[in-house]
Amino acid sequence: MAEAPGVQDKMHLTLERKIQIGFGIAVAIIVAVGAAALRSTTATVESALWVAHTLEVRRQLGATFADLITVETAVRGYVITGDTTYLGPYHAAQATVGGLLAGLRTLTGDNPAQQRRLDSLTTLVATRLERFQWTIETRRAGGPAAAARAVIGGRGKELMQLIRASIDSMEDEEGRLLAQRSATLQAKARLARLAAWSGAVIAVTLAGLAGVLVSGELSGRRRAEQIVQETQARFQQMLASSTAVLYGNTVVGETYSPSWVSENITRITGYELDEPLRPTWWIDHLHADDRARVLAEMPVLLVHDRLTTEYRFQYKDGTYHWVHDESRVLRDAAGEPVEVVGSWVDITDRRRAEEALRASEQRLRLLVGSVRDYAIYLLDATGTVVSWNPGAQQIKGYRAEEIVGQHFSRFYTPDDVAAGKPQAALQAAAAQGRFEEENWRIRKDGTRFWADVVISAVRDDRGTLVGFAKVTRDLTERKRAEDTLRRYAAQLEAANAELNAFAYSVSHDLRAPLRAIDGFSQALLEDYADRLDDAGKGHLARVRSASQRMATLIDDLLNLSRVTRSEMHIGPLDLSALASGIAEGLKKRDPARHVEFAIAPGLHAQADPGLIRVVLQNLLENAWKFTGKCSAARIELGSVPHDGRSAYFVRDNGAGFDMTYVGKLFGAFQRLHGAQEFDGTGIGLATVQRIIHRHGGRVWAEGAVGQGATFYFTL
Amino acid sequence: MNDKVILLVEDNADDEALTLRALKKNNIKNEVVVAHDGVEALDYLFGTGAFAGRSRRAVPQLVLLDLKLPRVDGLEVLRRLRADPHTHLLPVVILTSSKEERDLVSGYSLGANSYVRKPVDFGEFTEAIRQLGLYWLILNEPPPAQTT
Numbered sequence: 001m002a003e004a005p006g007v008q009d010k011m012h013l014t015l016e017r018k019i020q021i022g023f024g025i026a027v028a029i030i031v032a033v034g035a036a037a038l039r040s041t042t043a044t045v046e047s048a049l050w051v052a053h054t055l056e057v058r059r060q061l062g063a064t065f066a067d068l069i070t071v072e073t074a075v076r077g078y079v080i081t082g083d084t085t086y087l088g089p090y091h092a093a094q095a096t097v098g099g100l101l102a103g104l105r106t107l108t109g110d111n112p113a114q115q116r117r118l119d120s121l122t123t124l125v126a127t128r129l130e131r132f133q134w135t136i137e138t139r140r141a142g143g144p145a146a147a148a149r150a151v152i153g154g155r156g157k158e159l160m161q162l163i164r165a166s167i168d169s170m171e172d173e174e175g176r177l178l179a180q181r182s183a184t185l186q187a188k189a190r191l192a193r194l195a196a197w198s199g200a201v202i203a204v205t206l207a208g209l210a211g212v213l214v215s216g217e218l219s220g221r222r223r224a225e226q227i228v229q230e231t232q233a234r235f236q237q238m239l240a241s242s243t244a245v246l247y248g249n250t251v252v253g254e255t256y257s258p259s260w261v262s263e264n265i266t267r268i269t270g271y272e273l274d275e276p277l278r279p280t281w282w283i284d285h286l287h288a289d290d291r292a293r294v295l296a297e298m299p300v301l302l303v304h305d306r307l308t309t310e311y312r313f314q315y316k317d318g319t320y321h322w323v324h325d326e327s328r329v330l331r332d333a334a335g336e337p338v339e340v341v342g343s344w345v346d347i348t349d350r351r352r353a354e355e356a357l358r359a360s361e362q363r364l365r366l367l368v369g370s371v372r373d374y375a376i377y378l379l380d381a382t383g384t385v386v387s388w389n390p391g392a393q394q395i396k397g398y399r400a401e402e403i404v405g406q407h408f409s410r411f412y413t414p415d416d417v418a419a420g421k422p423q424a425a426l427q428a429a430a431a432q433g434r435f436e437e438e439n440w441r442i443r444k445d446g447t448r449f450w451a452d453v454v455i456s457a458v459r460d461d462r463g464t465l466v467g468f469a470k471v472t473r474d475l476t477e478r479k480r481a482e483d484t485l486r487r488y489a490a491q492l493e494a495a496n497a498e499l500n501a502f503a504y505s506v507s508h509d510l511r512a513p514l515r516a517i518d519g520f521s522q523a524l525l526e527d528y529a530d531r532l533d534d535a536g537k538g539h540l541a542r543v544r545s546a547s548q549r550m551a552t553l554i555d556d557l558l559n560l561s562r563v564t565r566s567e568m569h570i571g572p573l574d575l576s577a578l579a580s581g582i583a584e585g586l587k588k589r590d591p592a593r594h595v596e597f598a599i600a601p602g603l604h605a606q607a608d609p610g611l612i613r614v615v616l617q618n619l620l621e622n623a624w625k626f627t628g629k630c631s632a633a634r635i636e637l638g639s640v641p642h643d644g645r646s647a648y649f650v651r652d653n654g655a656g657f658d659m660t661y662v663g664k665l666f667g668a669f670q671r672l673h674g675a676q677e678f679d680g681t682g683i684g685l686a687t688v689q690r691i692i693h694r695h696g697g698r699v700w701a702e703g704a705v706g707q708g709a710t711f712y713f714t715l
Numbered sequence: 716m717n718d719k720v721i722l723l724v725e726d727n728a729d730d731e732a733l734t735l736r737a738l739k740k741n742n743i744k745n746e747v748v749v750a751h752d753g754v755e756a757l758d759y760l761f762g763t764g765a766f767a768g769r770s771r772r773a774v775p776q777l778v779l780l781d782l783k784l785p786r787v788d789g790l791e792v793l794r795r796l797r798a799d800p801h802t803h804l805l806p807v808v809i810l811t812s813s814k815e816e817r818d819l820v821s822g823y824s825l826g827a828n829s830y831v832r833k834p835v836d837f838g839e840f841t842e843a844i845r846q847l848g849l850y851w852l853i854l855n856e857p858p859p860a861q862t863t
Contacts, residue, residue: 507813508783511835516729519837523736551835
């Protein structure tokens with residue numbers, strides 16, 4: 001990025017150089033073409049001048065010859081006539097010839113050959129003029145004949161021919177010079193035209209080339225500029241959204257002075273852009289506790305050319321943030337430091353997370369360290385112990401320094417080791433993440449303990465197995481208790497089975513003899529009535545009554561046993577309806593009695609309906625029985641709140657009981673009334689109590705002799 | 716009426732005597748065959764053992780079956796006679812001392828037609844026998860004789 005402007009400069013210079021060169025060549029060509037054109041023009045003008053010059057020379061030569069002809073004619077006229085008026089043109093021509101010759105001398109001043117010819121012409125003209133003068137003199141003096149002889153003998157014709165020839169040679173010379181000059185000029189003009197045309201072509205080509213070049217360069221440059229702009233925009237955007245602040249410091253000797261900082265500093269720290277450029281801004285906002293350390297680190301920067309440090313820095317709102325600062329030194333060609341550039345990231349959150357993690361690890365260490373009932377330790381992936389807690393020491397007997405580095409298989413019994421169980425346990429934990437078992441393990445002193453072992457595979461972020469966490473509990477005591485409990489349970493089960501068999505046997509076998517006693521007593525009474533007196537019949541009646549009473553006892557005992565043995569089926573139960581049914585039954589059985597039943601409606605409970613029927617049957621029958629001697633018997637069923645739940649009660653206004661003996665009330669075969677007074681086996685309330693206890697409830701009674709009794713129960 | 720045999724399966728001699736007495740007292744004069752255990756009962760019904768050669772077609776009118784029996788108990792007798800095509804419709808009344816739930820459930824499950832607990836009081840016992848005889852021998856229509 002930093003070198004881009006340099007490249008741009010180079011490209012710029014190249015372009016300018018190209019344009020300069022192109023223009024130089026074009027200008028040179030144009031100058032040359034101009035010069036050629038100028039030269040060509042000058043030559044044309046010169047040529048024209050030469051033509052005019054030649055024509056002038058020719059004209060004057062012609063005029064000179066014409067003058068001489070005029071003079072000759074005038075002289076002949078005078079000679080012939082003697083009239084002096086003929087001599088007027090002679091004098092006039094004589095005067096102009098001199099002027100013409102002088103003009104020719106000037107005109108041909110640059111040409112020595114023509115001058116020489118002019119010299120001879122002048123001489124010839126002068127000679128001819130002298131002859132004319134002589135002729136005239138002769139005429140004047142000698143008359144026409146002398147003059148005719150003088151003309152004939154005067155070689156006038158010959159002189160005129162010489163003059164003619166002289167003029168012709170001069171004219172020829174002029175013509176030749178004209179032709180020569182014209183040819184040279186034409187050649188020059190051709191060259192000039194050629195130069196102009198080719199110059200123009202080359203100039204146009206060059207101009208076109210230059211134009212193509214320039215436009216190419218310009219569009220390239222525009223593209224480059226666009227790319228630079230886009231890149232710059234991206235860079236700006238990146239910087240603006242970046243969490244890293246970039247900065248630069250100019251190095252002056254040993255000190256740094258801030259030179260620039262990225263704009264996102266405002267968003268991140270709240271400082272305006274000019275603030276970070278103040279010389280002491282940075283040091284001023286360093287946390288007091290970090291300042292000395294960070295400043296002490298600074299010299300490292302110039303030694304290693306880079307420095308990475310972290311410190312707390314105060315933001316605009318006054319809060320301190322942890323900052324990660326990385327800086328580099330840039331040096332010039334001579335190796336002198338010129339600038340420090342760096343980046344700067346807020347790592348407060350990371351710091352916080354790290355601290356939280358550290359605290360959490362610390363807590364965990366404390367926790368694991370304080371656990372004594374569990375052995376918590378780590379194994380590496382091969383099963384070697386790498387950590388040990390006090391619980392492990394307590395349970396297994398090894399101290400950390402004795403066991404760390406040892407293989408965990410030494411905790412297994414030799415049989416288990418031989419069976420490969422330690423390795424199998426690790427494999428299972430590695431495969432399923434967790435392995436749990438209960439088995440015997442060996443302590444340091446060689447004793448066994450019953451252990452609950454959980455092995456969890458420990459994996460790193462990439463899922464590579466790094467080891468195992470082991471939690472072991474000593475369950476020896478619990479195992480012992482469980483074993484004892486199991487034994488008891490088995491014994492209880494056996495006892496229960498025996499009891500069942502016993503009850504079954506009782507229900508079949510104990511009643512048969514009673515039936516025989518009763519039946520044959522009856523047979524005696526029927527078959528031998530005539531031989532028995534009243535006392536004998538009375539005895540037999542007692543035998544029968546006793547056997548029947550025995551049968552009742554047996555049935556009650558079987559009932560009591562049944563309520564203990566039967567399975568419970570807890571369900572919703574309407575106590576009111578159940579009691580009403582029982583009350584109806586009682587009334588039907590003994591319609592002679594008048595008993596008032598007051599059964600509270602809507603008494604509901606969760607209980608075993610069969611067993612609760614037995615309870616209500618017993619309690620209501622009791623109440624029925626013990627109100628037998630009341631004039632206005634009343635039996636009530638209701639509920640009262642008791643210890644946050646409902647206590648149901650059956651109350652009567654019958655015989656009641658003495659609270660002194662309340663403790664005996666619920667014992668089997670316990671009776672508070674004589675059989676003569678109220679019959680009964682003393683098993684009913686024992687049965688009630690057993691059923692209530694099986695429901696987890698309580699049963700109790702209140703009463704007073706002669707004032708009735710109330711039996712409460714909860715479920 | 717005399718051709719209608721009652722099979723009384725009862726091991727207890729006292730109960731046997733009392734049952735026969737009760738039948739007699741109620742003027743039930745049907746022939747009563749007494750089997751003293753389950754094996755005897757099955758031999759009688761299937762014409763095997765001591766009863767070898769007896770026709771299997773001559774099924775009794777009613778079986779009074781005790782449950783607690785030597786050798787083969789009453790429930791097993793019931794199970795086997797219900798499994799046999801000649802006897803599977805035979806009226807069987809369980810007449811026993813027990814009213815244990817499991818006996819009741821097993822008895823009815825195996826196809827007993829009735830379950831009567833022998834009362835200890837002989838008067839009640841006689842009454843029970845009277846009613847049984849009245850119902851099963853007179854009121855009740857027996858199943859049709861098996862043809863096979």
